[in-house]
Amino acid sequence: MMSHSVKTILKKELKSYFTTPLGYVFSIIFLFSIGYVTFESGRGSFFVLRQADLSSFFRYIPWLFLLLVPAVSMRLWAEERKSGTIELLLTLPVTVREAVLGKFLASWAFIGFNLLCTFPIVLTVAYLGQPDYLVILIGYLGSFLLGGAYLAIGCFFSALTKNQVISFICTVVFCYLLTMAGSPPILEFLSTFLHRYFLDLFESLSMIHHFETMGRGVMRVGDLWFFAVIILAWLYGCEAILDEKKAS
Amino acid sequence: MIRVTELSKSFGEIKAVDKISFEVKEGEVLGFLGPNGAGKSTTMKMITSFISPSGGDATVFGKSILSEPIEVRKKIGYMPENAPLYDDMTVDEFLHYTAQLRGLEKKGQVKAVEKVIEMCALKDVQFQTIETLSKGYKRRTSMAQALIHDPQVLILDEPTDGLDPNQKHDVRTLIKSLAKDKCVILSTHILEEVEAVCTRAIIISSGKKLFDGEASELKEKSSLGRIDDVFRAITTGQEVQGVSL
């Protein structure tokens, strides 16, 4: 299914997360923070709610991803571009699409690896009570898809600029906008100059809404569709940008 | 064999390459000469299909860079300017990676890597990460990746830039030894290199081809036997003493 080149790039990129300190730094920060905020003493805290589900865990996933996923994606293309290795990569018999896909899948797999590393929280709820494992599974799937969507956006901005900082900031801002697309303050702001119909359109892009239904254990084809379209569209954008740079 | 026909590239208003045409046959080593910013690198990037031309075409063994860029790339071994490499990989990993992307079989990969490591004398640093290597080793690693699939066409963008005289000598020897059954294009602004390695030379300036001929021909143009003078005369268009164009 996956072409040989995609696999090769995927493997190399994935390996680079474990041979450079960056991957470890990311993982350690992510795993520590998600554990910390889940148990953080507040009203939504895991140990205060005393429900053997992962709602207090999944609630923070979008926000941690919002900061950490762009940090993963920012280097994807910006670094290649800056160091010039992109010239190496794209003069090998590899299409832009394969390269985009390989890099994206590698970083997505890395996000997946990090999610897998949160398994102690599943053990914790299993020890404390009787959780609904299917709901947890769907929650994880939702988180994985959300991570993929953020990454795809990050890929796009990483291809757009040589500068990793700019890529990071753009990604965070855009992901934030899409995440909060359904939130009243943003809608209120937009309603000052957008027609109601466009507002609805915009609201339907809200990532957190799609993510939350999955977190509750419902797998809607609509949600899967949403994430699939978002991921593919932004990756296509990324490919278009790289092609564009080639032509100019 | 490489055939370039009226290849052009413009960046906005600036014409970096302006309708350049030439041919390179097997066994030839073509020296690409020209001052900085003349369009040498751009031409090479177009032939390797890293960037797409604004006009014209180039074929590599009959495959067009416009319609079959992947086929073209398969035939070419390319060493980009400044030899960019993945710093966090080891030499071994990197060569295996490129071998794999070149579509070599598992067994072939190991053999090919062994071969280029020997050819480029990388044995000592095979398992070091690239960031720890000296400039010379980096060049050689980049050279090794260009040779890994034993390409019919070798395109080298300033292969000896920034090397010490001994390293330069080694690289030139290597190129010469390779040149027998390959088309080689190398860009440089070091003129003695042309004399030392190239069978043919092309001089371009401001995107235009100004000279195309044997390297020895170039030397003959100067009564003093100084290629520098000829180069200056051609690229600047000024009268230089002892040079008759």
Added chain:
Amino acid sequence: MKRQTGNYFVVTLSAIIMVLTVYIGNSWLKRFKVDMTEEKLYTLSNGSKDILKKLNTPLTLKLYYSKTSANKGTEGLRIFNNYFFYVKDLLEEYVAHSRNNLRLQVIDPRPDTKEEEEASTYGLKKFQLTETEKYFFGLVVENNVGTEKIIEFFDPGQQENLEYEVTRLIYSVINPRKKSVGILSSLPILNDKMTPYMAQLMRMQGKAPQESWIITKLMQEFYDVKNIEPDTEKISGLDILMIAHPKNLSEKTLWAIDQYVLGGGKVLLFVDPYSIVDNVISKARAGAEKKSNLKKLMTKWGVELEEKKLAGDRFLSGVGRMNARMQPQRLLALLECDQRCGAEFKDAITYKLGSMTFLYPGSLRVIDKKQKDKKIYPILGTTNKGNSYEFSTWKLSDPTYLWKNFKDGSKPVHLAYKIVGKFESAFPNGVSVKKKDQKDKVEKEILLTGLKKSTKESAVIVFSDVDFIHDQFSFKNSVFGIGLANENSTLVLNSLEQLGGSRELLEVRSKGRFNRSFDVVDKIEFDAQKNTAEKVSEINKRIESFEKELGELGRKMNEGNIGLIQNEGIKKKKELTKVIAKLKGELRDVKREGREKIEKLGSNLQYLNTLFMPSILLVFGIFFQMRRKKGIRKDS
């Protein structure tokens, strides 16, 4: 340059296509989903779907939610925000199944707007968040001729019953008529011959007027209630027939009930193997039967009341005294049902009812396992430890004997059933009745024949007790007048409401909420509480014994040793204070230990979740980095 513009055009175009694809896909594909929640939170039950199928007039659902205000409110409103999305999703599910007969409007009423005024006019509950911001969260269902029904406020605590509430609301908009209920009873439940004036008159004469039971007064608020003569050959014109404590009904009456049910009539039945109320009321008639049954018909309905058996459960038994001379003690006869009794069955009738009191309830059983045309749902039962026990009247007066001889069971004894579907007649060959011919005025045997099988779907709800609907066990007098003593009356009203609705409404079940509490933590707390209780009783014992000693000292006291005794008293008291202080300290320790245990568990788990994986990764990371830095050749 041309090429560039072209590319940007493509990018913009694909961005627009992306947005549209997301939007369209989202709205079209919304219906297709896999509901993996154990509770099936997002799936409508068949009952609701059937009601929606029958819709043939357009209805508008107006969901009022002050979204903007909620976002300006406190963090606590988040839970309402989440619930709102759930409600909206569920309502969209209704719309999806309504063949375009339902329209959902989500309205965010802002202060001082038409919408806000409307919300208030409909009678939705309003909460003042700030001086200007008001908070609404309710539903209005409206049809095009102006009938409207509302849910004034959605309480997140009532999530389990949401579907039932909404379906009922929709149903009530389609069927707004007040239903009629007929009561057929051997007990004077409804005294419709007694006018208030007559009652007044009787009271003035010093006689106790026989008033209707309070439950009927409640029923009259929602239904037309009338008595049915206990000897009748045809019952018609009723929505629900309530049969309470049927005793010695004539064949003719049974026939009438039989035919009523086969014709689609709904029945709420209370049978009782031993009725206290009957005992009291029919005291005059000594030796009269205290039990009731409707065996002949119930057999056809698929259930039976176990003969000469009562249902008991030590874990649900209430404390009371049999008569004034006895000490209060736990009585097997007094069954105090809580949430456990209904939770398992997830039926809207009993779900979440937390206090129901039954007296000598009987035990019901399903006898017809095949259930071809009908479905039998248990709706109320004892806990797993409940059992049925045989009784004879003389034993009932000795609660200690009953208590001692009772054996815990292993599965719940059912106290009530809901039966929905089609039945067969108990009189397949008809019934012969004596009837006076109007002309001849001579009694003749006439054979009545009628339906042999149900023509329409019907429904019956059976309870194995009748006492629980009596005033004495379901209402209480207080300074504020008559109030509810428990939820017995709610149970009756819920049953009537379901029967009064369509068959479909009967099949809408509550969505259970699964208990996912931390078992481990609960156990620690439970243990700590047990230890605490032990300490407290020890302290009390000490104080008691000290008081005893003090009393003894006091008795020994005389003029000669008064000083000595007083001194000793003081000394003892000092000792006691010390001991008590020590014990109280221990008590505090026990309490603290429990709390600390939980806290420690919490922090251990927090360490596990925050530090375990990061440290493993750190170790691995450092190890691999070192290996690489050294340029160690990997073995391949």
